Amino acid sequence: xxxxARRWGxxxxxxxxxxxxNVLHATRSIPRTLRNAKALLKENGWLVLNExxx
Numbered sequence: 001x002x003x004x005a006r007r008w009g010x011x012x013x014x015x016x017x018x019x020x021x022n023v024l025h026a027t028r029s030i031p032r033t034l035r036n037a038k039a040l041l042k043e044n045g046w047l048v049l050n051e052x053x054x
Contacts, residue, residue: 001024001027001033001036001037002027002028002029002032002033002036003036004036004039005036005039005040012039012040013039013040013041013042013043014040014042015040015041015042015045016041016042016045016046017041017045017046017047017048018037018040018041018045018046018047018048019048019050020037020047020048020049020050021050021051022050022051022052024037024049024051025051025053034047
């Protein structure tokens, strides 16, 4: 998720829903990661993000 999906063969704007649980916090840049995740979604697609912390 740190790289643009087009760079690793992913298709942008293809998914209705993306689920991410306890994973996105481990990236170097959360804003960039979220932009890349958004790029994978169709218009009005949903990113369901769950991060558990103390």
